[in-house]
Amino acid sequence: MTNTTIETRNLDQYGCPALEWARAQELLATESAAKDVPFFLNTVRPDGRPHSVGIGAAWFEDTLWFVSGPGTRKSRNLAANPACTVSVRLTGLDLVLEGTAHRVTEESTLDRVAARYRSGGWAAEREGAAFTAPYTAPSGGPPPWYVYRISLTAAHAVATAEPSGATRWTFG
Incomplete structure (x- = not known):
């Protein structure tokens, strides 16, 4: 996300200042890729119905990365429509x-x-243009696993601890 402009919109209705994007980035960097941090990928099926599934994600080099087996519903959805949350x-x-x-x-x-x-x-290793490992989440499908990165267009957050607030960031 280097060289990206960030538009910040304060969504808080109680007078709290806008949250800093750096707070979200720091938490993503320190807490992602841990086994107990729940990430959920939301995609759209070809018929328009939503699909949500837990993923193992890692924030690295200012980007969110995740893996998915090529035959999984999430990979098939992304092949048809890469928009996601x-x-x-x-x-x-x-x-x-x-x-x-x-x-x-x-x-x-x-x-x-x-x-x-x-x-x-997680003992991931590159094999060709995908990952293998001795194990993965049951929703990952069998190896090999494709690796995806998300190009962010927006994010929004609600603080559940001080400093409080709610903010939407748009990246351009």
Whole structure:
């Protein structure tokens, strides 16, 4: 998200100042890729119905990354329509990220992302243009797993701890 303009809109109705995007980024960087942080990917089925599923996500290099088996509903939905949201409860902050998911195949990028996942406790390894590991979440499908990054268009957060507030950020 370097060289990105950020438009901030304060959504708080009680007089609290707008939340800082840096707060969300710091929490994403420190808490993502941990086994106990619940991320949910929301996509749209070809018939227009919503689909939501838990994912293992990692914030790395100012980007949200996640994996998915090629035959899973989420991967098939993203192939047809890459628009998505990701919801997460972080310490003191409920956050929704909006954007477009892109499959990543560049080997050096995949190697860096695999290393980030390993630092969080998942033994991911690059094999060709995908990941393998001894295990994954049951919703991940069988290996290999595609790697996706989300190009953010917007995010909104509600603080559940001080400093309080609610904010929407639009990225351009």
